[in-house]
Amino acid sequence: MKAIITVIGVDQMGIIAEVSTLLAKNKVNILDINQTILDEYFTMTMLVDLEKLEISLEKLKEKLNEKGEELGVSVKLQHEDIFRSMHRI
């Protein structure tokens, strides 16, 4: 199952590293990354593969949330279909 992780927040060092490490620890493979600064906000979107994820989706979201709070950014995880269905004919 492919999902999109979105990280939004005020830019600081280590965001990409911290999030990627958490994902690697939980066997989530990163397929594509896009990162940009939009109006001084750090915005990162990652296409990830949850095929080998061993914990529940709920637990992963919880961990990402905690990491986000630690770093002062918002971290969301959503199945890619919501974006596909809304933005493609």
Place this chain on the structure above:
Amino acid sequence: MINTYEIMETIRMLEEEKLDIRTVTMGISLSDCADSDGEKAREKIYNKITEYAGELVKTAEEIELKYDIPIINKRISVTPIAQVAAASNDPDYIEFARTLDKAAKEVGVDFIGGFSALVHKGMTAADKKLIASIPEALAQTERVCSSVNIGTTRAGLNMDAVAKMGKIVKKSAELTADNGGVAASKLVVFANAPEDNPFMAGAFHGAGEGECMINVGISGPGTVKAALEKVEGESFDLVAETIKKTAFKITRMGQLVAKEASEKLGATSGIVDLSLAPTPAVGDSVARILEEIGVEVAGAHGTTAALALLNDAVKKGGVMASSHVGGLSGAFIPVSEDSGMIEAVEKGALSLEKLEAMTAVCSVGLDMIALPGRTEPETISAIIADEAAIGMVNNKTTAVRVIPVPGKDVGDEVVYGGLFGKAPIMKVSDYSSSDFIARGGRIPAPLQSLKN
């Protein structure tokens, strides 16, 4: 790969612009629960509902988690109870309402609709019992919603039923006088009622619907308003186009949820109802969209045209996005549930007459409107007749959900809280409609009904 801009747009719609799935409604056929013994019928009803809808709330929560889409309500609609209870020889159907309430509480849904009767051509004994039971049924239960269909384009208007319903609305309010007449907020009187509407209070599972269907109601007045803010001052062509595109995206989300919910629950995917349904929360208002389109306050001249544009553009955008669009689909104008509407009434910009005109071009009718407690039942019946006539002649659904609030008059307001919001009492005509309503009989179907 979906680009960052599109991802941010979706997230902004969900987080800032109040985009949500307003309801996932499971429609369940209860026709096989009929029994000459009322108690056995109720047992079958309770068991069937709890069996089919047992996983509804949990499934909705899983979908919420997977997509980060809020699913605000989980609901159930059933076969009109007048049809199901007809075989039983109970003197009234209040016990049936209690059974529905119990089942709803057991599975955890917030409302169960279908304490209903379809009487557009005539009333059976069962229909009469159901209608007579409505006030007590709604006063004694929490989650049960009721509806009565009194007319269609093909059948004309059943004015005997219309006369009855004015009294029933009034009695329902009177029995719940200590709570602002709230029972009347759970009762809808329809013309051309749809069989697959997922919204309350008018949801019921029509006869042609099948065994178990999932119907999804999506909403997002905030997202439409936000999109229109970007085209300030531009022509109506662009306004319509903007609304259409936004409606497409919103409906696609509803379609996604509908498909997933029905697969997970082993039910058939019914329809997506793309109705811009406001809530009292700030940023979730249909009135504000109309004001964004350019009228100073909702109710000013131009409001009807603006609403016509909005209603139509929403439908056009949504139709492309979904395999099956149905229910009410359009824009809702429930007064007490829309912060902009409430303000417009308080300012004196929006009257009952203007609302009646607006119902000719949008998807519902006179909805969640508080009236003076001393309003005569004949006046309420006449209001129903007016709305029904608009629906009958224009081949559309119209409905009346008004609350004559005991002890309150124009200048007062009633507060319900939650999704029902608050409502300023609106003025009705000072003149009588008693002779009109006293006639009885049927208003014949209009020429438009002869389509063959």
